[in-house]
Amino acid sequence: MTSTFAPLPETSTADLVAERLREAILDGTLRPGDRLVETDLAERFAVSRGPVREAIRLLAPEGLVVLRRNRGAVVASPSFDDVLEVYAVRMSLGALALTNAVELRAAATPAFTDAVRLLAPMRDPDVQADPQAMLEADLAFQDAVLSLSGLPRISAMLEQSARDAASFVSLLGITYDSTDHVALVQRHERLLDALSSGEPGRAVAAWQEHIRATVAEFARACPDADSARIHDHPLARHVLDATQEKP
Amino acid sequence: MTSTFAPLPETSTADLVAERLREAILDGTLRPGDRLVETDLAERFAVSRGPVREAIRLLAPEGLVVLRRNRGAVVASPSFDDVLEVYAVRMSLGALALTNAVELRAAATPAFTDAVRLLAPMRDPDVQADPQAMLEADLAFQDAVLSLSGLPRISAMLEQSARDAASFVSLLGITYDSTDHVALVQRHERLLDALSSGEPGRAVAAWQEHIRATVAEFARACPDADSARIHDHPLARHVLDATQEKP
DNA sequence: GCACTGTAGATTGTCAACAATCGTGCCAGG
DNA sequence: CCTGGCACGATTGTTGACAATCTACAGTGC
Incomplete structure (x- = not known):
């Protein structure tokens, strides 16, 4: 296998959280318009708000969530x-x-x-x-x-x-x-x-x-x-x- | 002017820092390969590391900087x-x-x-x-x-x-x-x-x-x-x- | 002299507390 | 009955401290 000794994935906590959120959105657990509350998610994933915040910021440019200043993030509602x-x-x-x-x-x-x-x-x-x-x-x-x-x-x-x-x-x-x-x-x-x-x-x-x-x-x-x-x-x-x- | 009553810009501290960094890269103050040290930048901009970190993460998907886990960010070197x-x-x-x-x-x-x-x-x-x-x-x-x-x-x-x-x-x-x-x-x-x-x-x-x-x-x-x-x-x-x- | 290991300093990753902001419901006034 | 102001709770924005990780350098053994 050529990929056995490929570079290890560089996964931070934020990446892991982002991955979970992606899955949740893609499998329908989170639905369009649902709010992503940093405190809630941090508690559920048993991490602090920092990585959760970073994860949400990671999903924004991907178009999965939309951010509104001081009002948090919601799951995107595409047309x-x-x-x-x-x-x-x-x-x-x-x-x-x-x-x-x-x-x-x-x-x-x-x-x-x-x-x-x-x-x-x-x-x-x-x-x-x-x-x-x-x-x-x-x-x-x-x-x-x-x-x-x-x-x-x-x-x-x-x-x-x-x-x-x-x-x-x-x-x-x-x-x-x-x-x-x-x-x-x-x-x-x-x-x-x-x-x-x-x-x-x-x-x-x-x-x-x-x-x-x-x-x-x-x-x-x-x-x-x-x-x-x-x-x-x-x-x-x-x-x-x-x-x-x-x- | 049609844009007079457009939505106000939602500028957080991170956005401001990102804007400054963009300028610095675009006007040549920061050159390809230069390291972006969170502590240094935080001190210079007189803010904490949080917004600086977020700003750097903002520039990454724009292609201006490249991130490497646990090793910080450097200004991109395009070909x-x-x-x-x-x-x-x-x-x-x-x-x-x-x-x-x-x-x-x-x-x-x-x-x-x-x-x-x-x-x-x-x-x-x-x-x-x-x-x-x-x-x-x-x-x-x-x-x-x-x-x-x-x-x-x-x-x-x-x-x-x-x-x-x-x-x-x-x-x-x-x-x-x-x-x-x-x-x-x-x-x-x-x-x-x-x-x-x-x-x-x-x-x-x-x-x-x-x-x-x-x-x-x-x-x-x-x-x-x-x-x-x-x-x-x-x-x-x-x-x-x-x-x-x-x- | 060379390869490897271990330590020190610098820097990033994470955390929990504090400050600022927003939305909601209540209440007074018209 | 409707409008506008106010306070409260909820949530985000920011901060500084602590833990984990990396790089460079010095030391050890061969």
Whole structure:
């Protein structure tokens, strides 16, 4: 195993608290609008207010909570417009990343093999049965593929947008019941094929198709967005129509 | 003025300290690799370590400092690769934002008039003589134009990337001596014209041309990047060549 | 002379108490 | 009945002290 002697994770108490809070928000224990009271959380986690405060400040730039001076923090309440924006960013930067990956001949690298391997869990029925696990496997795969770009900053932004997207699932009350896992895996396979082909255009097209399908699924499952009005949003053209404008 | 009754700035001590540190980094008082010792800073600003610590944590996600557990924070040392990445993001998301702005008929809004007004300071010889002031005026104008998209998240990301770009100027030791201010203002004017024309393609093209010129200027002035090797970087095609790939 | 271990000083991580601020409910006045 | 001021409780903002950790340097054994 190459990762056995990798640098240890640098986890402070604040990081641990932040991680717990993230989980609580993502699994629905904490719901949009809920207040995060430093004193309460400090008592529950059996630490002082310092690390808790730091943890909350850590979640703010991630978009999971919103801070208001002297009034504490509350769990964020995103709208469907946010979903469209995040996926528009994802489509745009993803295209950039994948083009770069192709130009780097990423398909021939060990990192590519690792990415291919990450698709395996998504075919596992046990994983498919657990929405949370499925979501995490999906995220891990997409992060790995997009990291093939060799662009650290852009990869980090894409990972952030992936976490945003994941948080929308719980914050908007998406129900994952009959999601078509097979189609999802197939889209990922097509993406890998396109990367192997060495044609940037094919990779970008596969990516855009994936985003389009994901947003469409979101729109169907999201109680907030009545499907009729979605197409009024200017961004809908970008993230729902397969064809994109040319410069 | 529309902003007279905007919400008051919610400035805590930590925000003030962060602002001072930002200035210190941006004007070169603090240089890449310099350590930020909480005790020292607390004493200088005449506050306790708490707010200083929080301020440093605030600068970390902005990319101005890097944190290492139990070892404090140091001022970031970006490379020219970072410049290319940031401008690639800027080109990509800017195209998205401007397309949206055109589709919203932004040219007919008061916000557009405000943006036009922001160009005036950049023609002022006094401002042009002060690189710092010129940079800020440029940033304010670009932020205003890109905000016409009506996409809050994407506008925020673009503002962040603009701050990143500004920080590179000092962190990479760019010398601003003979920058062609006239050409810069002309590019901005062309961008406004394109927005008024109502053709998304023209706005995007003007934007890409602006990014291309900016990066080229960066490459010329940056002592770190020997111009010969820049074009080896895969991103160079995107941010230096005017033509972009089609999906 | 070299590699390793142990200690000292500096610095960060954490804590608990104090001060400042906000929201709520009550009460007087119109 | 509604409006405006006031006090109280709850919560955040800030502080200084203590504990844990890191880096550098000196000392020990080979």
